[in-house]
Amino acid sequence: MPELPEVEVSRMGITPHLLGQTIDKIHVRQPKLRWPVPEEIQRLQGQTIVAISRRAKYLVIETKQGCAIIHLGMSGNLRILDGFIEPNKHDHVDLVLTNGKVLRYHDPRRFGAWLWCEQGTEHAVMAHLGPEPLTDEFNPEYLFAKSRNKKVVTKQFIMDNKIVVGVGNIYASESLFSAKIHPKTPANQLTLKQITLLVAEIKIVLERAINQGGTTLKDFNQVDGKPGYFAQELQVYGKAGKPCPVCSNLIQDEKIGQRNSFYCESCQVKS
Structure with missing residues (x-):
């Protein structure tokens, strides 16, 4: 979607x-x-x-x-x-x-x-939407404070629109991989250092996707009918069983919150 x-x-x-x-x-x-x-x-x-x-x-x-x-x-x-x-x-x-x-x-x-x-x-x-991820309002201090009483796994945490809007399934998987955070790490166990890196990677991944015209998987095309090209830059999403681009171990695929989640067990060690 x-x-x-x-x-x-x-x-x-x-x-x-x-x-x-x-x-x-x-x-x-x-x-x-x-x-x-x-x-x-x-x-x-x-x-x-x-x-x-x-x-x-x-x-x-x-x-x-x-x-x-x-x-x-x-x-x-x-x-x-x-x-x-x-x-x-x-x-x-x-x-x-x-x-x-x-x-x-x-x-x-x-x-x-x-x-x-x-x-x-x-x-x-x-009425109850969180901050936009590409604004200064979404920053490490904000996300760290929100995470302290959250036992939910990090991937579901950053996909909660009450916490931050617009970090959907594709970009959550990609951002967590870039930040070297296992998607099933409880949010309240993240350190400020980890959250600082995660906030930065969410911004980088989303900005890169926008610059590339979005990610075309099945349904999305741009207004002019041309496809987005960010799919060519995906590191883990949709790549289950393929080598990790960093360590060459195989990418894992697991349902988290009823959504397919992709990660590398070697690069993304669970806290």
């Missing part, structure tokens, strides 16, 4: 086409997504887009009237069309601009969302 880098790449891709433009119409062909598309979304018609931002894995298209909040779910993506093209089966939402361009939302599994938020209010889906 699209993770933070893929969503950020989508934000960067659509912004030049949408920012400052006026919304002519919104066509909702399939209102039954993860949550029903609210009728209030139609209030965006006639409004000018004043900002496009990202919070965690949510994209926010802002106008003075209110905001559309978009989540790509498991298989969703956004495309910019130069004009109307007959929609395919899974093209569920079109946002048509007065200049003729169309933002099209495609989602075969329908686990994504289009939500409405009044200007000046906070939607419930964003």
Whole structure:
């Protein structure tokens, strides 16, 4: 599923086409997504887009009237069309601009969302989110303090959106490998030195993925249809049974919190 880098790449891709433009119409062909598309979304018609931002894995298209909040779910993506093209089966939402361009939302599994938020209010889906990982608010002192009473394993700890947003399964595995931390180490057993390295590696891995255009596995493509290239740089994720790029021992694959987790037993020693 699209993770933070893929969503950020989508934000960067659509912004030049949408920012400052006026919304002519919104066509909702399939209102039954993860949550029903609210009728209030139609209030965006006639409004000018004043900002496009990202919070965690949510994209926010802002106008003075209110905001559309978009989540790509498991298989969703956004495309910019130069004009109307007959929609395919899974093209569920079109946002048509007065200049003729169309933002099209495609989602075969329908686990994504289009939500409405009044200007000046906070939607419930964003009420309890932790800090963004690429901001100064996410720092070693913060994460160390949060970890002290957490017996949960480190991989689940850093994937908790209440602790830090956007560190999904792929990037958790990659960051823990780079920081030489076993994914099953209890969070409260991490030292400040380990957490300092982990915070740094999370930032490095996410920034590198964004620069590479995201990670294409099955479903994600960029706004222009080109794939992301970070998959070519993955060190452990999806490489079970292959040699570790550092020590050549075989990469392990284990379910942690019902998610496939990849690590090297030699490089990532459990505390």
